[in-house]
Amino acid sequence: xxxxxxxxxxALIVISLPVLTLFIITPLVRAAGGGKVKLEPYECGIPxxxxxxxxxxxxxxxxxxxxxxxxxVETVFLxxxxxxxxxxxxxGAIEMAVFLAILIVxxxxxxxxxxxxxx
Amino acid sequence: xxxxxxxxxxxxxxxxxVAFLIVQVIVAAMNYIxxxxxxxxxxxxxxxxxGNEVFEKxxxxxxxxxxxxxxxxxIADPIKFILxxxxxxxxxxxxxxxxxxxxxxxxxxxxxxxxxxxPPPTFVVxxxxxxxxxxxxxxxxxxxxxxxGGWASNNKYSLMGGLxxxxxxxxYEVPFGLSIVGVLMLCGSFDxxxxxxxxxxxIWNLFPQLIAAFIFLVAMNAENNRTPFDLPEAESExxxxxxxxxxxxxxxxxxxxxxxxxxxxxxxxVSLFFGGWTLAINGYGLTTGVLRxxxxxxxxxxxxIFISKVMLFMLMYIWxxxxxxxxxxxxxMDLGWKWMIPLAxxxxxxxxxxxxxxxxxxxxGEVVLSIAGAAIIAFTLFLLLRPxxxxxxxxxxxxx
Numbered sequence: 001x002x003x004x005x006x007x008x009x010x011a012l013i014v015i016s017l018p019v020l021t022l023f024i025i026t027p028l029v030r031a032a033g034g035g036k037v038k039l040e041p042y043e044c045g046i047p048x049x050x051x052x053x054x055x056x057x058x059x060x061x062x063x064x065x066x067x068x069x070x071x072x073v074e075t076v077f078l079x080x081x082x083x084x085x086x087x088x089x090x091x092g093a094i095e096m097a098v099f100l101a102i103l104i105v106x107x108x109x110x111x112x113x114x115x116x117x118x119x
Numbered sequence: 120x121x122x123x124x125x126x127x128x129x130x131x132x133x134x135x136x137v138a139f140l141i142v143q144v145i146v147a148a149m150n151y152i153x154x155x156x157x158x159x160x161x162x163x164x165x166x167x168x169x170g171n172e173v174f175e176k177x178x179x180x181x182x183x184x185x186x187x188x189x190x191x192x193x194i195a196d197p198i199k200f201i202l203x204x205x206x207x208x209x210x211x212x213x214x215x216x217x218x219x220x221x222x223x224x225x226x227x228x229x230x231x232x233x234x235x236x237x238p239p240p241t242f243v244v245x246x247x248x249x250x251x252x253x254x255x256x257x258x259x260x261x262x263x264x265x266x267x268g269g270w271a272s273n274n275k276y277s278l279m280g281g282l283x284x285x286x287x288x289x290x291y292e293v294p295f296g297l298s299i300v301g302v303l304m305l306c307g308s309f310d311x312x313x314x315x316x317x318x319x320x321x322i323w324n325l326f327p328q329l330i331a332a333f334i335f336l337v338a339m340n341a342e343n344n345r346t347p348f349d350l351p352e353a354e355s356e357x358x359x360x361x362x363x364x365x366x367x368x369x370x371x372x373x374x375x376x377x378x379x380x381x382x383x384x385x386x387x388x389v390s391l392f393f394g395g396w397t398l399a400i401n402g403y404g405l406t407t408g409v410l411r412x413x414x415x416x417x418x419x420x421x422x423x424i425f426i427s428k429v430m431l432f433m434l435m436y437i438w439x440x441x442x443x444x445x446x447x448x449x450x451x452m453d454l455g456w457k458w459m460i461p462l463a464x465x466x467x468x469x470x471x472x473x474x475x476x477x478x479x480x481x482x483x484g485e486v487v488l489s490i491a492g493a494a495i496i497a498f499t500l501f502l503l504l505r506p507x508x509x510x511x512x513x514x515x516x517x518x519x
Contacts, residue, residue: 002123006131006245007232013136014228018221018372021201026368031204039209041274042363051210052275061286064452068289071460075296078467079252082303085471086478093471100464107460116456118449 063115074103127245134244135232142231145430146378151193153437160441166192203367211364212271219268220365220372226257227379233257234386235312237396237422238410243312251309254387255296258342261380262288265351268373269361280360283448284344284351290455291341291348297463298334301470302391305485315395319406325392327485329492330466332392334459339384341455343377345436347443348451385432386425393428396421 041048081088081096088095110116151166158165170191175183207216233250235243247253262285269281302324303309306317318324325332341348352360362373389395398405405424410417446454470488477484 002127003245003247005127006135007229007247009128009132010135010232011225011229014225017228018224022217022221022368022372026201026205030202030367034204034206036209038206041208041210041272042358043275044358048210048274052273052278053270055275055278057278057282061282064286064290067456068293071293072296075293075300078297078300079303079309082300082467083307083309085304086307086474089478090475093475096471097468104464111457116452118452 060118067110067115070103070106074100131232131245134242138231138234138236138244139228142379142382143375145382145426145433146375147193147197149378149381149433150196150374151189152434153440154192155187155189156434156437157441160438165189169195197371200368200371205367205369206364208272208274208364210273212273215267215271216364217369219264219271220362220369220376222264222267223261223376223380224264224372226260227376227383230254230257230383231379233311234383235315235390235395236425237418238407239312241415241418242396242422246310246312249309250311251299251303251314251387254311254383255299258380258383259292261376264373264376265361268365272361272364274364276358276363277361280351280357280363283357284361287344287348287350287451287455288342290452291338291459294334294455294459294463295338295342297460297467298328298331298338299391300463301328301331301466304467304470304474311390311395315390315397316407318394319397319399319404320402321485322400322489323392323394326492326496327488328392328466328470329495330462332388334463334466335388335392337454337459339388340436340439341451343381343384343436345381346440347446349440349445350448350451353445381433381436382429385429385436388432389425389428395428396425398424 041052043049077099078096081092085092155165155167158167167188169189171188173191174186178186207213232244233247233254235250237243239246265288266281266285269277269279269284272278302314305324305327306314308314308317314324340346344351351357352362357363362370365373396410397407399409405420407421410421413420470484473487474484476482477487
């Protein structure tokens with residue numbers, strides 16, 4: 001565990017770096033901020049007609065997020081198997097093949113339902 | 120000072136700070152090198168003025184033509200970032216807007232604790248036996264800052280850019296992880312030092328895991344939003360993507376995080392597939408043992424080899440940026456979900472079957488995979504380098 005101690009201290013240093021620059025160093029030296037027009041959200045020069053946050057966006061982003069969770073969990077399960085792969089031998093390989101097969105059924109289903117194709 | 124404190128905290132911390140400083144210098148230099156190289160590749164000049172007068176005064180005349188123009192751009196850029204006025208859009212979500220650029224910076228910097236730069240123990244900051252897992256965990260948090268910043272800006276372009284970036288990074292996270300599984304199966308460890316030593320004792324993982332290396336290369340370009348996958352920043356449609364509303368130091372943070380994670384990914388590429396700091400095949404050549412035998416000089420040589428390999432991959436990023444046109448978003452998603460993931464799974468299956476058959480029938484599965492990989496590389500090189508027939512020239516003429 002002692003090997004991890006430096007990570008904690010380094011994390012403190014690394015967190016303090018952007019905080020120091022953004023809130024202490026740059027306010028001392030930078031130019032003063034501009035007026036009302038400059039602080040409007042950028043929309044190619046015309047005044048913004050609506051708030052961006054109020055707009056809806058494509059449902060496909062959510063589908064991608066859900067699919068990602070499934071596949072990332074799969075990857076996480078693959079990692080420990082890969083480490084002990086040679087010791088587990090055929091038994092482990094077939095177990096993993098069954099696990100992947102279940103996932104691939106879902107993958108093929110998603111493909112057929114055109115979840116994977118954008119537009 | 121007590122000995123364990125020195126050994127586990129002070130000494131690693133010093134090493135981390137040195138590595139961190141070197142990386143920051145490389146990041147600053149990359150910014151200049153990238154613009155100069157892009158200029159050269161696109162038949163224009165790039166930044167070639169800043170600091171020329173200074174160098175002309177302090178160096179003898181005979182050296183002038185060896186000094187590249189615009190070297191002080193490296194220093195001028197950060198100064199300008201600090202001095203520029205700091206704009207916080209009036210309609211933004213203030214807390215999230217400030218968190219946006221700071222969040223990706225922290226993991227991108229922290230990862231440099233975990234990368235082995237040279238033969239252990241001197242050139243490894245801290246020896247963690249699940250180093251690779253920790254690096255993957257840290258680098259995958261980079262997406263939070265981008266989506267948070269894109270959303271908090273309350274700008275339509277930023278929101279679109281942030282969403283696209285999140286979808287893209289998340290999609291390519293999967294092939295990125297799956298391509299590493301093949302390497303883990305051969306090496307049997309999460310410890311980057313052991314993975315590198317394995318490669319020195321056998322062969323670069325590039326050969327037995329060629330497909331994985333290719334997937335890793337594509338995925339690391341997509342993870343960092345670099346051309347040809349730089350859709351979040353597609354300026355023709357999204358202005359500047361998720362950092363449209365960011366200026367001055369906050370914009371610089373996004374840049375720093377991007378370039379730092381580029382270096383991290385190059386370090387991973389070199390450690391996983393190109394033998395890290397070693398230059399050896401089958402235990403012959405500059406292995407860890409040989410380098411250690413030469414003491415500090417060997418260690419420095421190892422670190423130099425490592426950094427040179429990393430810089431080659433950094434140059435490849437720039438080369439790609441100058442060469443490839445940008446993907447369309449549906450093409451990007453198709454490539455990720457319909458090609459990269461099945462390919463990565465097939466690679467795992469083939470690796471598993473060949474290695475297990477090797478264990479059963481007493482042959483070296485890794486050697487079979489290496490020969491197959493080398494054959495593919497040789498065939499690709501043959502296709503690329505074969506003498507061109509005259510027909511091609513004729514077609515070019517007819518096109519013109």
